[in-house]
Amino acid sequence: MFDSKSGITGSLEDYLETIYIILGRSSVARVRDIAEELDVSPASVTPAMKRLAEKQLIRYSKRNYIELTEKGLFIARRTMTRHNLLSRFLSEILGIEREQAENDACSMEHFLSASSMERLAAFFEFLAACPELQILIDTGFGNCLEVGTEHLSRCSRSICPLMAHDNDENEMLELERLIDLEPGSSRRIARINAGKKTRRQLIDSGFIQGANVILIRPGDKNLPFIVKLDGYDQQLPVLIAECVLVHPDCKENGEQQNEE
């Protein structure tokens, strides 16, 4: 219920942030404005203001304008910054639609710890200092948005103007299909090569890059495929299992086996 640092709830943080936003454009903040901005009833705002005043985060007296205290201002700004960092990460890096990114950020902002926030900020600084990274994300990852993941196998070659790919072929062709493995084989998932729907289904089930899969029983037309995914048994229709590509079983990937 309580957020990571402030000692106040996410709801109260939202109120503070909203007051800050209103004061940024209107010189005074009234109950009505807050209710409207947050899309809650004015009757919900009054008790929230009382709670905030009790905690010395706002100055508030009945039927009067609302002001942030030093402490309240600090939390409001920090919350807003967390929101911005998350929303920018989701939209600028991951390529999520602005509105959706705002939405996600709105609820996650209350739980981003100080250290995560600091690192996320550092990531943006690094990105700005490192044009190569920006190119990779825009050209490579960004492209995958439109062209679909089918092209991902050729990404290293086509999108990366930064490096000469001499031994490209063997690097890329090493990816295997999960269904082609021998029973008992253990691998790391490389990617899901499927359309939106199947892809989402697999990801929801935990088939994400880096997850460990062990083939238990290869399926056929009637029997489903059985694998152990990160230690959990899972069944899959063969048609869906076909879309899972795994990294080769070489030494480089072997070191990822133990996470401790």
Added chain:
Amino acid sequence: MFDSKSGITGSLEDYLETIYIILGRSSVARVRDIAEELDVSPASVTPAMKRLAEKQLIRYSKRNYIELTEKGLFIARRTMTRHNLLSRFLSEILGIEREQAENDACSMEHFLSASSMERLAAFFEFLAACPELQILIDTGFGNCLEVGTEHLSRCSRSICPLMAHDNDENEMLELERLIDLEPGSSRRIARINAGKKTRRQLIDSGFIQGANVILIRPGDKNLPFIVKLDGYDQQLPVLIAECVLVHPDCKENGEQQNEE
């Protein structure tokens, strides 16, 4: 209160996830195990099980073992996957300590939307397919963790084995200090060049890469510095304002002015 998709609360999602984890290692799930795993009182578990059973997400009868239904299993797995994606992003990409990453992921997992989840999964796939990106993050961004941000100005040169940096000098030296600007100048923040404490203070206040700053009043020994940061007035002690570096005011950065 409710999470993005399931129509159930974060708390109930946690219960489902926990049941899934317990069933992955113990063949049966009891109230006691769940209470222990989630660090809540057993008296809190019983009513939660009733709520879950009502929603057809578990099979539950008084004093009996608890089983997940098809639907419950799906939500449990999806929640766990979201957790893994977030926690891996925080630890593997941002370089947050494992425990802290787990913590943050625990609370944020309930709010990551389906599309963000999909894109985050795609990011890991892209990372695995693009060794250059991995190198940049490990060598460049990863290094910043230890050496501090002072070195960031030279990152492009020193860490990037991927590109020849002929015109390095002018690229890097273009960064200006915020305090050296003329009053009225508008720029984008590039990075914060300060120790941990000052850095955190500035970031908490919203001084993150990409934010727009307009210099209102240059400070001196007595008067504080005043800037407009993303539309909000802020005061800073001169000593702290010194640490803010901004991008040059060239055409390339000018295009970021409007976000719409």
Added chain:
DNA sequence: TTATTTTGTTAGATTACTCTAACAGAAATA
């Protein structure tokens, strides 16, 4: 079999948040 311990449930209280409906104060209008 009886006693003890473990385990699970219930009752009752608390906190945080929301709502609707009724009401009160202030401002604007007639």
Added chain:
DNA sequence: TATTTCTGTTAGAGTAATCTAACAAAATAA
């Protein structure tokens, strides 16, 4: 001045989640 409208507060209810303390059922030990 009187009335209407806007704005804010209160009262009262509901939901979701948690807790402690008391109790009940089941399993284990004596």
